[in-house]
Amino acid sequence: MDLFTLCGRIHLPGEIQEKVMDYYKTADFGPTESLRERLKSRDTEARARRELEEILEPDPGKIKMLTYMLLCGADLYHWYEEKGIPEEIFFDTMGCFSRFIEECREKTGMYAFDREWWTGRQISGNLFRIGELEYEMIDDGRKRVSIHIPSDAVLTREKCDVSMEAAESFFARYFPDYRDKDYVCHSWLLAPELKALLPEDSHILDFQRRFRIQEVDYQGQEYVEWVFKTGNARVADYPENTRLQKSMKKYLQEGGKIGNGFGVWIKN
DSSP states (O other): OOHHHHHHHTTOOHHHHHHHHHHHHHOOOGGGHHHHHHHTOTTTHHHHHHHHHHHHOSOGGGHHHHHHHHHHHHHHHHHHHHHTOOHHHHHHHHTHHHHHHHHHHHHHSSOOOOOTTTTHHHHTTOEEEETTEEEEEEESSSEEEEEEOOTTOOOOHHHHHHHHHHHHHHHHHHOGGGTTOOEEEEEGGGOGGGGGTSOTTOHHHHHHTTEEEEEEEOSOOHHHHHHHOOOOOOGGGOOOOSHHHHHHHHHHHTTOOOOEEEEEEOOO
């Protein structure tokens, strides 16, 4: 898989694709080849990324880092082929790059790559998008599958059923060590407070009911980015364009808090 083909197949925004290809055509990747290889492993990715960031400075919009990440993704295509994983899953998984760039534009008004701290999961072959949802293999002494919800996911019961059933078959076939392991989720979508802020027939609440909530933490504020699509810390300035934005903003202004719930999927 070459870089140009990957950029096209994941519909990377044209403005960004042009900058990536311009950098790719002029850069000397030889001196950083070992760092690029280390980016592909979850065990070495974080440190390699920090070292690479220093070398690549200045890197406005993180275009250089994006190019390295995309090259790692292109390399991973052959690993997918060897394992027999469908091409559709590869391109759906790598589509995260385009999604993240669009999310950055929506939040800041500019195209840029600001999720380099996350995409090590995709380029190392630890996280896969299967239908509406993403699934990450976790092994911290106990193997589990962590469910992530992309911003463009449609959380209808039918689509979630299709995705989750396909994921179980996927891991049983390609990663049998993860067969019949717990599927977990840590997200603001599992916040108990949402029950008072959303209607009973909400897709979010239907998704939440699939999990046995084990704990809730109030340290992070991920909901600010995903619900209000802003980095602004002033609640008074949060937009009110959707029903959830309106009800959540009012709740927060009255002193309420939104937590991140951690739950285990209740399988049928």
